[in-house]
Amino acid sequence: MAAVRDLKVTEMAAPGGGDAIELGKRHLIQPWPYAGSVGAEARALIGEGDGIYITDNTGKRLIDGPAGMWCVNVGHRREELAKVMYDQAMALSYNTPWYTMNAPSAELAMRIAGHAPGDLSHVFYTTGGSSAVETALRFMQFYNNVRGRPEKKLILSRGGAYHGSTYLSASLNGRPRDRDWMDGADELVIKLSSPDPFRRPHGTSLAAFTDFLVDQFRDTVARVGADKIGAFVGEPVQASGGVVIPPDGYLKRIREICRDNDILYVSDEVVTGFGRLGHVFASGDVFGIDPDMITFAKGVTSGYFPLGGVIISERLLEELRRSNHPDAMFGHGLTYTSHPVGCAVALKNLDLLEEEVLAHTQAVAPYFQARLKTLEDLPLVGEVRGAGLMACVECVADRESKDPLQLDKDVGKRIDAHCHQLGLLVRPLINMCVMSPPLIITREQIDDMVGILREGISRTMDDLRKEGVWRG
Missing domain, CATH: 3.90.1150.10 (Aspartate Aminotransferase, domain 1)
Structure with missing residues (x-):
C-alpha cells in the first residue's frame, strides 16, 4: 500500500x-x-x-x-473487514458447494433470515446482484415446473427498472438505453409503467397516479391470465432508474394482487439492502411488505468481496418438499456459491451495521x-x-x-x-x-x-x- x-x-x-x-x-x-x-x-x-x-x-x-x-x-x-478476509483465507480459502459446506455461510444465512420479513428463512448465495435475480427467476421456473404449472412463467417488470446484466435479469430492465443493442428474453417479460411520481401525467394527483399503476397491474394480470404469470420483480426504490420513490401504499397494493393471484413477489434489494435506507432490509421495515423472495448483494459485504443471494420463503420450500416429485432437481449453482471468505466478510460487515452504522x-x-x-x-x-x-x-x-x-x-x-x-x-x-x-x-x-x-x-x-x- x-x-x-x-x-x-x-x-x-x-x-x-x-x-x-x-x-x-x-x-x-x-x-x-x-x-x-x-x-x-x-x-x-x-x-x-x-x-x-x-x-x-x-x-x-x-x-x-x-x-x-x-x-x-x-x-x-475498514481494517476489521480486511483482517477477517485474511483470517478466513488462511483458515479455509474455498470449498466446493456441490457436496461440502462451510460454517460462515450457515451462520450468515441464519443472521440474514433474522432480519428478513415474514417467513423468508432460507438463503441461496450467488456472486452478485445479477446472478441473485437470475437465481430467483430460475427458482420460480423450477417451483412452477415441480407444481405441474409449466405455463406459469411470465415475469412482470416495470419501466425504469434495473435488475442486472445476465441474460434473464437484463431482460427485465426498463431503461431503453440498456436494451437498444442487446437481445433479451422478451417473450417472457411484460413491462409495466414506472412508478415515478415526478413523471406522472400533468394534472394527475398522486392518489390518481397510484390508482392508475395498481389498476394497470391488476388489468394486466386479468388480461394475460394469472395462470401464465410466475413472478413480479421490483425494486422497493428504483435505484439506477433515478432513485424513484414509489407512492405511499403502492407496493402493499401490488403485493396483495400478487398474493391473490399466486404470483411470486420478488423484492430486488440489491441496492436498498444492508443499510442504504437505515435497515438491513427495506421491504418490511420501510415499505411494510413481506415478499416471497428478496435478492441482495452490494452492501452485504460493503463491496469488499463479491457476494449476493436470494432469501426464499419457507412456504415455497415446504410446498416443494410436499410435492409428488421429490427427485426433481433445482439444477442451478455457481462455483463460488457460499464462498467462505465472502460469507466471513459479510458476517463482520453485518456486525458493523448492527453495532453502529444502521x-x-x-x-x-x-x-x-x-x-x-x-x-x-x-x-x-x-x-x-x-x-x-x-x-x-x-x-x-x-x-x-x-x-x-x-x-x-x-x-x-x-x-x-x-x-x-x-x-x-x-x-x-x-x-x-x-x-x-x-x-x-x-x-x-x-x-x-x-x-x-x-x-x-x-x-x-x-x-x-x-x-x-x-x-x-
Missing part, C-alpha cells in the same frame, strides 16, 4: 509494473462500453480509498458520492435529504428526491414541461466532470446525478458534498448558456 501512496501522478503503476492507464487501454474491456471505443478505453484511475474518500491517479482526494456502485456502505479501508444512517439521513433538497433553487434542477442515504438530482430544460430532451444528453456527465475537479465523484445518469455515499458520512461531510454539487451544477448551467443549449 505504501508504494501506491507514493505515486501522485499519472504514472501510477499496475501491480506487475507499467502504466495502468496505458495497460487498460491496450488490454482491459470496460463494462458498458461503446462500440467505437470498446477495448481501447481508460477510465478514471483510482488508487486508494479511506472512509468516504477515494484518491485518483493525480493525487486528488474525492468524496465517493456513489459509494463505489451503491455498495461501500461501511466505508473504505443507527448512524437513521440519524443522519433526514439531514442528507434536507441539504440536497436545497439544490431545487437552481433553475436547472427539476427535482431532488430520495430516501435514506440515496438521492437523485434530476435536471430539466424547464420545470413546466419537465423535459430533459432539450438539454445536452450528457448533462449528468458535465456535472460529474466539474464535481471531480472540485473534489466529488457523482453517478451521472443522462440528465440525472445520483448520490449514495458511504453510510458513515457525517453532517459536515454532507455539507461539503452538497456545496460541491451546487457549484458543479452552477458551472454546468454557465456552460450550457454559453453554448446556447439552454436559456434557463
Whole structure:
C-alpha cells in the first residue's frame, strides 16, 4: 500500500509494473462500453480509498458520492473487514458447494433470515446482484415446473427498472438505453409503467397516479391470465432508474394482487439492502411488505468481496418438499456459491451495521435529504428526491414541461466532470446525478458534498448558456 501512496501522478503503476492507464487501454474491456471505443478505453484511475474518500491517479482526494456502485456502505479501508478476509483465507480459502459446506455461510444465512420479513428463512448465495435475480427467476421456473404449472412463467417488470446484466435479469430492465443493442428474453417479460411520481401525467394527483399503476397491474394480470404469470420483480426504490420513490401504499397494493393471484413477489434489494435506507432490509421495515423472495448483494459485504443471494420463503420450500416429485432437481449453482471468505466478510460487515452504522444512517439521513433538497433553487434542477442515504438530482430544460430532451444528453456527465475537479465523484445518469455515499458520512461531510454539487451544477448551467443549449 505504501508504494501506491507514493505515486501522485499519472504514472501510477499496475501491480506487475507499467502504466495502468496505458495497460487498460491496450488490454482491459470496460463494462458498458461503446462500440467505437470498446477495448481501447481508460477510465478514471483510482488508487486508494479511506472512509468516504477515494484518491485518483493525480493525487486528488474525492468524496465517493456513489459509494463505489451503491455498495461501500461501511466505508473504505475498514481494517476489521480486511483482517477477517485474511483470517478466513488462511483458515479455509474455498470449498466446493456441490457436496461440502462451510460454517460462515450457515451462520450468515441464519443472521440474514433474522432480519428478513415474514417467513423468508432460507438463503441461496450467488456472486452478485445479477446472478441473485437470475437465481430467483430460475427458482420460480423450477417451483412452477415441480407444481405441474409449466405455463406459469411470465415475469412482470416495470419501466425504469434495473435488475442486472445476465441474460434473464437484463431482460427485465426498463431503461431503453440498456436494451437498444442487446437481445433479451422478451417473450417472457411484460413491462409495466414506472412508478415515478415526478413523471406522472400533468394534472394527475398522486392518489390518481397510484390508482392508475395498481389498476394497470391488476388489468394486466386479468388480461394475460394469472395462470401464465410466475413472478413480479421490483425494486422497493428504483435505484439506477433515478432513485424513484414509489407512492405511499403502492407496493402493499401490488403485493396483495400478487398474493391473490399466486404470483411470486420478488423484492430486488440489491441496492436498498444492508443499510442504504437505515435497515438491513427495506421491504418490511420501510415499505411494510413481506415478499416471497428478496435478492441482495452490494452492501452485504460493503463491496469488499463479491457476494449476493436470494432469501426464499419457507412456504415455497415446504410446498416443494410436499410435492409428488421429490427427485426433481433445482439444477442451478455457481462455483463460488457460499464462498467462505465472502460469507466471513459479510458476517463482520453485518456486525458493523448492527453495532453502529444502521443507527448512524437513521440519524443522519433526514439531514442528507434536507441539504440536497436545497439544490431545487437552481433553475436547472427539476427535482431532488430520495430516501435514506440515496438521492437523485434530476435536471430539466424547464420545470413546466419537465423535459430533459432539450438539454445536452450528457448533462449528468458535465456535472460529474466539474464535481471531480472540485473534489466529488457523482453517478451521472443522462440528465440525472445520483448520490449514495458511504453510510458513515457525517453532517459536515454532507455539507461539503452538497456545496460541491451546487457549484458543479452552477458551472454546468454557465456552460450550457454559453453554448446556447439552454436559456434557463
